[in-house]
């Protein structure tokens with residue numbers, strides 16, 4: 292029998308199915324930068340990002356995308372930090388789409404202008420995921436350490 296690695300009694304763990312084999316990665320989560328305009332207290336990114344060395348260049352990221360695609364990855368998430376601070380984001384999206392990835396932007400929405408949305412759409416972006424810390428604006432701002440755009444003052448359509 293394969294070990295489940297759990298502390299369950301044998302009578303229980305014997306009935307569990309064996310752990311599936313770990314396959315190749317299907318999703319590449321590209322943390323493009325540590326930079327972020329928010330200051331969430333639970334953030335796991337280093338705050339001294341200026342000391343963390345240079346971020347990967349556009350060409351280096353495209354090389355990573357190509358290698359991940361060759362390994363079988365099908366979906367690419369652009370994350371951070373805040374990925375919108377990368378000036379080459381539309382170029383990275385376009386390259387990822389050329390390689391055949393399903394592309395997903397994971398963002399706080401800060402800095403997301405209509406122009407950028409249009410540029411990303413032209414580049415072939417498939418999906419935007421906007422994160423909120425809370426549905427209540429005050430709690431949201433308290434958690435994020437910054438004022439985020441609310442529906443009241445944004446141009447985003449109401450659902």
Ligand code: SF4
Nearest residue numbers: 327329330331334372
């Ligand atoms: S939005 Fe994300 S990256 Fe930015 S401070 Fe909050 S947890 Fe960290």
